[in-house]
Amino acid sequence: MAAQVIANSLGLALYRVDLSSVVSKYVGESSKNIERILSRAAKMNIVLFFDEADALFGKRTSEVKDAHDHFVNTDTSYLLQAIEEYPGIAILASNKKNAMDSAFLRRIRYVIEFPKPDPKQRRQLWQQLLQSMVNEKISAPLEEQLSRLSDVVELTGAQIKLSILSAIYMARREKVAVSISHLLRVLNWN
Template sequence: MDEGRNTVPRRWTFAESGAGAAGPATATEATNTTEAEAVDFRVEQPARTFGDLVLADVVRRRVDTALNVVAHRDVLFKEWNLASISPHRGGAVVSLYGPPGTGKSACAEAIAHRLGRPYLRVSYAQIESRYVGETPKNIVRCFAEARRHDAVLVFDEADSILGRRLSRVTQSADHSVNVSRSVMLTELDHFDGVVVFTTNFPENYDVAFVRRILAHIRLELPDLAARRELWTKLLPKELPLHPEVTADVLADESEGMAGGDIVNVVMAAAAAAVARRGERRVVELADLRDELAATARARREVGNPPSSPRLVAWEDVPPLSSATGEGGGQQG
């Protein structure tokens, strides 16, 4: 294990095959170590690059600026003495936020490719544990793995991990939440690499995490030019298309759609076309329009509350007295 600032604090040291134990464990610790399932943090090589993505110029510039902290660390922290004002911040922490399907996860992978490093993707489900004390240990584990492989650490659904700490602790679960948040803060302060958080709900971040993030970068829904570029990229040249299908037409008819929506539209339209035979076994404009309409409707209705109250049971009807006066007449 490395000495100095990157050493895992002893109170969070964990025993694994090939790793030394921190010392004799209590009965409870031994039980948790035995029963708790080992978390498999897999380090992967990035396949997607910034050339594969359709991003606004401002997003690319903001990413480049954040990565300059890593590329020019010695100049910034030694020659220009930024270490005097931020002694523990040797790495770069980036938060990518915005509507679903705008390419946040793909952008995180492209950041790793730009740096020539592998990446380690972590979800809330991987680090959260039902065993007392295991969640903070899992947080330490993923940072240790990232250090060991010099990997970019990517946290998906980061709002679940970086949520606000609880000011009123009323049960052991509340205490565990606060401990986990504190451990995450400590690890971020002592990590020299690159961390990328992705989220659809940045408003749920604890303020202590907000100020530790170097760059907050919003990925917007694509405009007309970006949608045209997306359709051009996402219609494979091998996909048989009717001549009337063009990126220009589709870009005009897909306003409000994200890249992830367009992928789903192409997949569903191709699935409809492949069931046909003969000359009609091509993706027609009608196939794509049907799926665009279905996707637009789903964006309006699925996951959103209804625009007006719906009667689901007679018990939901307010008492008559609330709608009428004492004499039974309607109130004015």
């Protein structure tokens, strides 16, 4: 969500890099794929978003045991140079910061950590997201129940958003307004 907000505030399109199309088991292919993406993106003036970036920008092997280790390290070194020379904005997201190569972390201009929201923040997320996805007549009666839910269930913002979307789909399938029972079923609390 943060990547979407940043791209939107800059008036730029957000391009999510599909890591399955970048990472290759063949030596040198990952480097070629990232080169192709970065050179195209530089011409397009977009925000690149690498989700689960630790899969691509992971730590290099300190003990090179065979040719494979050597080529993995070479690929990582190439990626390091390529991302450093990229003239645009690239956002790397990971929930495994420790798995990232320290050389990447040193070159990243801003590192923003998103801790899990506290109960008050979860309540705000539940209320604001629900209000934005359904009309206020439906969301207002749920506020007290959402407050209790926020105190008990520890979720991230993304998990809350996904829970609300799932509850809305469930309610639409049943042809009724979304209710707390839908949210509880989505959370397996029924």
